[in-house]
Amino acid sequence: KAGVTQTPRYLIKTRGQQVTLSCSPISGHRSVSWYQQTPGQGLQFLFEYFSETQRNKGNFPGRFSGRQFSNSRSEMNVSTLELGDSALYLCASSHGQNTGELFFGEGSRLTVL
């Protein structure tokens, strides 16, 4: 069974630009979560989608948004990039049942210059 796939793996943007990251979950998984990982803040929860609906949301500004498609694939978008947005963005999928067990992708490393 294929794992969680994130694209792109690495990208460099400049301040003010926007970026879209993609995540394909494990087949059959209906929940997709996004996390931001930085050395200073650790793992921070962005949002979770289940069956195309945002079910949970973390404490991030509105510049961070996401969506989920009918095939469970998900995208997240960050607009008006800031230097502090440089991070590893991790996507995780699950069946959506409430055990909290997640399956992570390898992440998209965003560098903002």
Added chain:
Amino acid sequence: AQSVTQLGSHVSVSEGALVLLRCNYSSSVPPYLFWYVQYPNQGLQLLLKYTSAATLVKGINGFEAEFKKSETSFHLTKPSAHMSDAAEYFCAVSVRGSYIPTFGRGTSLIVHP
């Protein structure tokens, strides 16, 4: 709300020595507990999980953890460290009804030859 505290941001051991990574949790209801491992430039991989069955949980790569309700702890151990165990380890907690686990800040395991 639940929370996790990982004691020690860095733990250093010699190859062949016992590995002990500490995790304490806070939860008002019975928790689900997890340990994840992250190797450089990769996503998180589930090592083991506690979901209210046996209190001693065995995971991959020779790791195990014991759920101790009286101490609200879920420490991760391995009898003999290997160089390949060098990585970042995250403890996480969730509860029934919450789809989003709460992660600790992580502990970096350093293994010396």
